[in-house]
Amino acid sequence: MAVIVASCWGLGQAVLSRAAAPARRDRWLEWGMATSLGLGLLVMAMQALGLVGALQRVPVLCLLAAGVIAAALQFPGWRRQAFTAPPVLTLVDRYALVGLVLALLPTLSAPLAPPVTYDEIMYHLPYARQVAESGRLGVYEWLRYPWFPYNYDLLYAAVLQVYDDVFPHLVHALAGWLSVLVIYRLGLMYANRLAACMGAAIWLFMGQYDNAYIDMAVSLFVLVAFVALWWWRDAEAPDRGVRWLAMAAFFLGLAAGSKYQSLTFLPVVGLIVIVRERRPQVWLLAIGCFLLPCIYWYARNAVMTGDPFNPLGAHLFGFTNWNQADYQNQLVDVQENHANPPNGVLWAVLLAPFGEVVRRSRAARGAMLFCGWSLLVWVVTSRYPRYLAPALPLIALMAAVGWHQLGLWIRGAWRKRSAAGVDVVSVPASRLEIGLGKAAGVVAIVLLGAACVYHSARNIREISPTAESREAFFRRHIAGYDVLHFLRQHPIEGKTYQVMLNDSLYFGPDLMYGDVFGPWRYADFIMLPPDQLARKLRAQDFGTIVIKTALAPYIHTQPDFDRHFRLLLEKDGVRAYRILPIAP
Template sequence: MFGAAHYAAMAVFAVACWGVGRSLLARIGAPGRRDAALEAAMAAAAGLGLYVCVFQAIAIAGLFGRGAVVGTVALGLLAAVLQWPAWRRERGPRLPSEPFGFVEKLALVAFVLTALPALVEPLAPPAAFDELMYHLPYAREVLQSGRLGVHEWLRYPWFPYNYNLIHAGALAVGDDVLPHLLSALAGWLSVAMVYRLGAQHASRLTGLAAAAIWLGIGDYESALIDISVALFVLAACTALWWWRESDDPARGARWLALAAFFLGVAAGSKYQALTVLPLVAVFVVRRERRLKVWALALVCFLVPCIYWYARNAVMTGDPFNPIGARLFGFTNWNAADYKNQFDDVRAHAAWPNGFLWGVLFAPFALAWKRSPAVRAAAVFSLYSLGVWALTSRYPRYLAASVPLIALVSVVGWQALLARLADGLRRALPAWNARGLLDRAGRWLGVLLLLVGVGGSFYMTRRSVAAIATTPAERAAFLDAHVPGYAVMNYLREHATGRVYQIALSEAIYYGPAPVWGDAIGPWRYADFIVLPPAEFARKLRGLGFEAIAVGASAAPTLAAQPGFLDHFALMYEKAGAKAYRILPAKND
């Protein structure tokens, strides 16, 4: 029932998104190449983006809360009811499709095996580092205050937080597992779009394999916003292609405006989405130079994201705070913070997932020669990989481009495998004549699928074990997966004053709100813990702090300082993490 209730809530919101988005797309008109499933996914993505804008406007007005969320979702459901008859008429009768071949059946089974753990993963309690450090804490602050705010105790107080407003809406009507489901909703929509785009512009097998790769790479177990940004970038690219294929200038301009809107939602969710803009601008300017059309697209881009960038520019002088600090000046970060952050990104640099390397072979594929859309997707993929390699090589920063890279990669892998198969047929003509090569290929596919069954079963079982339906199960899971959870939870229940944390950034969501302290920013450790214990305690008391929470990695070093226990008294300890009360000064 736990999973069914959460998926039912996700489905209700998905229908509302489709209703709102379908109302918008009906005014734009139909794309030149009709595809009911792709258009439905695009409508839901458009509705999701519109909900971001509505929630943003409500929160700017200081009116965000349960009533506003329920009311806007109810309006979306009403829109869905009103749009349903027209959509049914436009969709028309279902036409019979070609039966699946053997390889397509293998790909379909592989997709299902990949989907099973992805369906269960979102049901676990929040335990991912970044979702606990700032994604969910920010969403909770929006809900509790009813407005957008700048919270300097978070590591990234000035970031654009578009999709976090969807998480805030989830917290307004459900528990903190529901944001996982609404993040997964973005992932499932993008998976559906990848499949339909692959089937349209290459083959059904290409679409299935690409959808399985993106589904396997995407993060479905947290409230991180990477797969949601990927959805909006993919939807923007799809709308751009519909614009390119349109033979009606007025309708084409509307598709272009929609693409700009999707990019605006993405840019208002994560700075990295901005890297797509130069390529899109070059793509558009080659065909469209009317100032009126560009102006409309610019307005549609700015509506979802201008608040964040304008606020930052006005309040800090850096519209891209904090990553623009070297150009616009430092505010909450200093030069050392900036360096430490980028050093950390470089330390976690890695090569792309192995499934994505097929993009190198795409130019040798028949789909490359036959489909302009495949070539455009390949240019986008190579551009994204190049920018990513030059700027960070941090895996999550590539996520926004992975759906299209996966699609192009499958095209490349198909070309490589076809050439290898042709080489084997020429090298082993006798085997080929007797059909031995084909049978060997089939058995190899079945063997790989059996391995996939085992992997899927293991991952699904592990994901099921992570579901916590009772308070006791939830506490046990969080104790095992969130370092310092017990200490933070104790302080949430018992602390009456301000709390400073050391080496427990990943647990602050479970502590009292707010919790100060971080490796970077205005409450950086370097300004506190390097002080002698007496001065450290004096500084904390002067700032109104009552207690400190210390992670297991830092606790022994801190407690070993001479005189530490003269100024800090142990309140609670578990799994190496500790909570200390700051003692009054001896002369008080």
């Protein structure tokens, strides 16, 4: 992990050092920006390798080595640079920093458990493994989302070349930790250390450090795009900040090449840019930097399916692998079944505009504009909490500003009540206030410490460093693991059709089809009589069918089922059958 971090920083710093210095220098914020840029450059490199069929172990290691060499060459000069000194630590700041460290500790052990989370074993890791095994980009139609952009998943494919399937968790967690660093440094620069620690801790609590999703990566790229955009906006002369604008566009392109939802930021970013910059050459540069990391996915989809946003653009570009019912079912699932309000701690973002931080800081007002747009789009389109993730780091920081402001209001009300007619702002804290503050800090630290110990212990129990402990772990968490493992280890001629096991594809054989959406949707297969089901599966080159019988008990219990299907293995409520040849 240290090698990857050093390599990312080396690659990113080599580019970042050629841009104009931001108006306000911060050593660790710039370190986080450089490392994030390096992550993006690695994504681009993996995309290029995959396009030519060379995403293999040796080229991956060579790229990492080049980044480490670049880091070693640039580190002495970076150390000699002068940066603004941090503000002096107060007692409150010390409490806040201890609390932030306690919030961070459980996330260090969370990524070390084997993969068992829904989406990562449904399509993220299966896709990454296919790319790692073939060395090239491909379209794997047996996955739920074969046409999605998979930028960040290419890093998972890269690390699978050199390590095991736990390492993608760390690569995903790295994006979360970098976001924490950026949030903290932004809060320290534009608000205060307490708000910075609170914002970083909120994001830590909401992060997904135990899986190989891509949401935290998208969040990171959107966050650093905002920072780069602000550095461009804050530049004294527009010409000096053009490279920051190009970098912001590049980060947004990385996000858009990882998840479609990132496209929703383009209108507000375009509005911000056009207010200040109208030169065609600058716009062409920014558009080119945006398209560079994401154009492959959208152009491929447009050429091969007619829908650049497949399957989300079906109503505009026509249905292909999804039909109208699939599209509607997905909308219902997102907008009704999973619609929920944001986490309660984030509601304090509504208080931030009334505080001093937003009134005195243009950067904070820009952050509020970004947060407001994100919340508006989210409310109108989905109301699914995970789809708010790209904007959550900034929302978490501004929510912390809101909580801090609420604390100031409560403190002011307390002082007005106890010191009528006195200027409460100029009155120093009383011994009672100091004592109450210390007591509150101690209580908060004790509670956070207890939560830290509990979650860290739970995470450590899940770590499975040996083959035997991994097998036991998978049996505890994956229904039918032994059956799926058997089919993977003993391949049978023909494809496999699965029923209600789409959340466990990573553990089964390659080419394991079947889902609620797409051309192999359950609705078109599982209600057929046994003879018709066998005939249809055989006609599409399926050799086996595996069924989670607890969720689909109406298939194998039909009369004459055993005449067309022969049981191979049954365990833990999952059955695997060989599809027998159909008599002419």
